[in-house]
Amino acid sequence: MILYTGAGTQSGALNALVRGLAGCFRRQELYVALTIVALCTTVQLRSGQFLSMNNVVDIIVSMIVPAMFGLCALIVIVSGGIDVSFTAVASLSMFATTKILLSTGYNGSVFWAFAMSALLGLILGAVNGAIIAFFNLPTLIVTLGTQGVFMGILQGALNAQEIADVPQAIFDFGNSRLFVATNPTSGLSSNLSSSVLILIGLILVTFFLLRYTIWGRGVYAIGGDAAAAVRAGFPVKWIKFSIYCLVGLIAGIAGLTRVCMMQNCQPTNLIGMELLVIASVVLGGVSITGGSGTITGMLFGTALITIMSNSLLLLGIRSYWQNFFTGLLIIVGTGISALQLVASHKRLPRIMDT
Amino acid sequence: MEHTAESTPTLRDRIAALHRRDSDLANLVIMMAAVLLIIAVMKPAKFYTFNNFQSMAYQFPQVGLLALGIMLTMITGGIDLSVVGIANLSSITAALTMISLVPPSASGAHVLLVVLLACGIAIVVGLVAGLVNGWLVSTVGIPAILATLGSMQLFRGIAVIITKGKGLNRLPPLYTTIGNAAILGIVPVPLIVFLVLLALVGLLLKKTTYGPKIYMLGANATAARFSGLNIRRLLNQTYTYSGVLSSVAGLVMMARLNSAKADYGLEYTLQCILIVILGGVKPEGGFGRIGGLLLAILILQFLSSVINMFPHVSNFYKLLTWGLVLLLVMIFKYFTVDAGRSGVRA
Numbered sequence: 001m002i003l004y005t006g007a008g009t010q011s012g013a014l015n016a017l018v019r020g021l022a023g024c025f026r027r028q029e030l031y032v033a034l035t036i037v038a039l040c041t042t043v044q045l046r047s048g049q050f051l052s053m054n055n056v057v058d059i060i061v062s063m064i065v066p067a068m069f070g071l072c073a074l075i076v077i078v079s080g081g082i083d084v085s086f087t088a089v090a091s092l093s094m095f096a097t098t099k100i101l102l103s104t105g106y107n108g109s110v111f112w113a114f115a116m117s118a119l120l121g122l123i124l125g126a127v128n129g130a131i132i133a134f135f136n137l138p139t140l141i142v143t144l145g146t147q148g149v150f151m152g153i154l155q156g157a158l159n160a161q162e163i164a165d166v167p168q169a170i171f172d173f174g175n176s177r178l179f180v181a182t183n184p185t186s187g188l189s190s191n192l193s194s195s196v197l198i199l200i201g202l203i204l205v206t207f208f209l210l211r212y213t214i215w216g217r218g219v220y221a222i223g224g225d226a227a228a229a230v231r232a233g234f235p236v237k238w239i240k241f242s243i244y245c246l247v248g249l250i251a252g253i254a255g256l257t258r259v260c261m262m263q264n265c266q267p268t269n270l271i272g273m274e275l276l277v278i279a280s281v282v283l284g285g286v287s288i289t290g291g292s293g294t295i296t297g298m299l300f301g302t303a304l305i306t307i308m309s310n311s312l313l314l315l316g317i318r319s320y321w322q323n324f325f326t327g328l329l330i331i332v333g334t335g336i337s338a339l340q341l342v343a344s345h346k347r348l349p350r351i352m353d354t
Numbered sequence: 355m356e357h358t359a360e361s362t363p364t365l366r367d368r369i370a371a372l373h374r375r376d377s378d379l380a381n382l383v384i385m386m387a388a389v390l391l392i393i394a395v396m397k398p399a400k401f402y403t404f405n406n407f408q409s410m411a412y413q414f415p416q417v418g419l420l421a422l423g424i425m426l427t428m429i430t431g432g433i434d435l436s437v438v439g440i441a442n443l444s445s446i447t448a449a450l451t452m453i454s455l456v457p458p459s460a461s462g463a464h465v466l467l468v469v470l471l472a473c474g475i476a477i478v479v480g481l482v483a484g485l486v487n488g489w490l491v492s493t494v495g496i497p498a499i500l501a502t503l504g505s506m507q508l509f510r511g512i513a514v515i516i517t518k519g520k521g522l523n524r525l526p527p528l529y530t531t532i533g534n535a536a537i538l539g540i541v542p543v544p545l546i547v548f549l550v551l552l553a554l555v556g557l558l559l560k561k562t563t564y565g566p567k568i569y570m571l572g573a574n575a576t577a578a579r580f581s582g583l584n585i586r587r588l589l590n591q592t593y594t595y596s597g598v599l600s601s602v603a604g605l606v607m608m609a610r611l612n613s614a615k616a617d618y619g620l621e622y623t624l625q626c627i628l629i630v631i632l633g634g635v636k637p638e639g640g641f642g643r644i645g646g647l648l649l650a651i652l653i654l655q656f657l658s659s660v661i662n663m664f665p666h667v668s669n670f671y672k673l674l675t676w677g678l679v680l681l682l683v684m685i686f687k688y689f690t691v692d693a694g695r696s697g698v699r700a
Contacts, residue, residue, distance in 0.1 A: 152674020
């Protein structure tokens with residue numbers, strides 16, 4: 001205790017300021033929020049188009065699917081794992097759903113389409129979960145393997161090609177919108193897709209699960225220290241298994257949301273997005289070693305990445321800089337998080353070193 | 355074991371002895387025999403030909419070199435997901451050097467000099483890229499998975515920016531001639547490059563102190579630190595080796611494809627990790643042998659060639675096969691190797 005207070009008085013004023021701000025946000029969330037503000041201001045000054053109503057709506061709309069995937073990555077990373085297969089799960093479940101609905105001539109409500117895609121996602125997620133939880137295998141390698149299997153099934157066994165004519169229910173839902181934002185100067189308008197409601201629903205459910213259930217506390221406990229979680233009486237295997245089931249379910253919904261929003265079913269263009277999603281989650285302050293992370297942070301991270309790619313276009317930077325900036329953001333985001341971890345270890349009293 | 359040495363040992367005795375000494379390696383030998391046997395039943399006429407074996411010897415070195423790099427990093431308990439990115443970035447810089455320094459009327463000696471220079475530059479690029487990875491992992495302290503996931507995007511991004519996303523063709527013919535040549539008409543140059551580097555890595559692991567040090571680091575990082583190992587330097591070294599091996603893989607790939615591009619071989623990452631795991635390297639670190647790796651490379655190459663022999667089977671089934679084999683191998687190992695171990699590893 002003495003060591004703690006000693007460290008505290010050294011840089012009192014600055015610490016007090018940071019602590020005051022940290023009252024509203026956790027530290028990395030604050031940095032990300034400030035970066036977003038700086039980025040938005042720069043783009044607004046350079047292009048004058050950023051804060052137009054239609055651009056803001058555009059950004060929100062292009063955040064919908066990445067944020068759903070962000071929930072997937074968030075839950076897994078908080079539990080101390082890493083999942084690179086959720087885009088494959090999403091692709092396979094949305095393609096199979098669309099195909100089945102088309103071949104049966106389905107013309108009911110869009111709800112059942114989502115339910116079906118979610119169920120397929122849940123089954124695929126359960127495959128991940130079973131292998132990871134019951135064989136205690138490394139998550140990255142398992143999900144790399146299942147990613148290969150799922151994509152192999154999609155492109156090999158199902159011989160997936162783009163489907164341009166999606167079922168009517170999906171088409172109608174994709175066309176529905178909450179409101180239209182029009183830019184008075186350019187005359188361009190953007191629709192706020194109803195899919196944003198699904199995102200809000202998923203966020204609320206995930207928030208509730210992580211924050212207010214024993215299951216959610218277990219996810220954080222496993223990420224913090226799996227051995228301690230076992231000792232504390234958490235059913236670690238079952239929690240791990242259910243994590244991947246839930247992630248599969250969310251991925252299935254995200255996949256079909258994508259179909260609704262694009263109005264066509266493109267089997268492969270979600271693949272590769274997982275890296276961006278992981279980047280945004282890590283940028284949002286989710287601890288890379290597991291055990292901590294918030295949905296707010298994830299949303300900030302997703303917003304930053306989305307705004308960045310949106311701004312590259314507005315600033316007239318060619319799209320082939322995208323990979324470079326993504327990589328840079330992953331490294332900077334994880335780097336800050338890693339250095340903070342090192343710093344926090346240094347602040348702890350050491351008993352091992354002489 | 356005296357009697358087996360004196361009387362002529364049967365094959366079964368030998369395999370049993372190998373199994374006692376190194377069960378991973380023995381399993382791989384059995385697996386390879388099984389694969390060869392199945393092929394002998396299914397497609398003997400097409401598979402067991404000189405031409406097929408030669409063409410396989412052209413195909414696997416590039417993947418093998420990448421897998422070798424990943425193996426070193428995995429022995430230390432890390433992983434290198436950026437190998438493909440480094441390979442492409444190196445081959446692109448080499449291609450640019452060759453294209454810009456070779457005038458159409460250049461003499462043979464001039465071209466050769468430029469080709470050598472270009473290869474040198476490519477290897478330097480691999481070295482620097484590897485050092486960046488090493489620095490991120492050892493000094494900044496980012497977990498290897500995330501650091502190399504990020505640097506993969508970074509290297510690929512740089513490659514895309516340099517080439518504007520286009521492929522670089524028009525390499526000097528001399529380069530592709532050398533890269534696709536076969537010594538005495540039998541042994542392909544890529545195979546020789548691979549074998550030389552395999553031997554070098556083998557020596558590094560067996561005959562220098564670097565080997566035991568990285569096994570120790572991978573097995574127990576805390577113990578390694580308190581034994582006075584310079585962990586930062588070891589990690590830098592390992593990721594640098596991985597970078598250099600990747601750049602050589604990039605050079606081989608460029609000769610084989612006669613072009614360089616930022617997004618060649620993206621599917622190799624999965625394949626290489628499969629090879630490394632199949633070869634007995636543990637993702638937690640501390641284990642892994644050159645022999646196992648070589649056998650794993652061969653087994654997968656055999657499988658891949660056989661899949662190619664069925665023209666109506668889509669190439670995407672390979673992805674399915676790799677994923678499935680990776681999962682099955684890990685589950686199999688769980689039941690055999692880890693059966694005695696229980697409890698939770700944090």
